[in-house]
Amino acid sequence: MTENECQLGHKKEIMAVHDAMDVLYGKWKISIISSICYYNKRRFSDILNDVQGISNKMLSKELKELEINKLVKRTVLDTQPISVQYQLSEYGMTLKTIINNLSAWGIAHRKVITGK
Amino acid sequence: MTENECQLGHKKEIMAVHDAMDVLYGKWKISIISSICYYNKRRFSDILNDVQGISNKMLSKELKELEINKLVKRTVLDTQPISVQYQLSEYGMTLKTIINNLSAWGIAHRKVITGK
DNA sequence: CCGGATCCCTTGCGATACTG
């Protein structure tokens, strides 16, 4: 660490975490991303099923936000009736490590709170 | 992957992410953790400063939740006036990897949205 | 310095129903 970095403390890292959460914040956002991430391609109703407890209203809303932030790509398939496919964008894929870590931590955490 | 795991799909991982977010969810929680994490020990007023925008009410509330979930340890120092020190518990430390990843991603993300 | 208590406005978000 240079002298300058010492004076700054860890403000930069903490702000970075805040920046990340700015895009990821939302009751369901990270679960939605992980659903799409693990399946590669996923339809609206599939995600609705993966993420237990979410309503279609919230799914629609948070997917839209993720799309605006370029983390998720939306493709309308020409089926009858229409179906819509979601997948991570190139950029969204850069979150893969974080999702995997969260998943691993969550599995360990469940063991801790349930006592196994 | 065994046949059984294939049938289950990725439900397990997605639920794990959900479990993790159960403890980490909150507008400020992850920023608070990162502040404590990067400094090792941190006092109330310091965190109040690190996490820009947070109010003392919210800091107090979310710290309490983190304490209940055994992620953070609270120590009252016998100074005059009193000061209180927060640090990650052993268990809280297991989040370090996630915090680092989020920080790294946040730094990259800032470059993307500000165009450098 | 570290919070708790109160006040009060804003937002989240679930339920339900409806459309292309």
Next chain:
DNA sequence: CAGTATCGCAAGGGATCCGG
């Protein structure tokens, strides 16, 4: 199937003041 529209309660969360 993939959403949108509307309603309405509950929670979020800021500001301010207070007490140990």
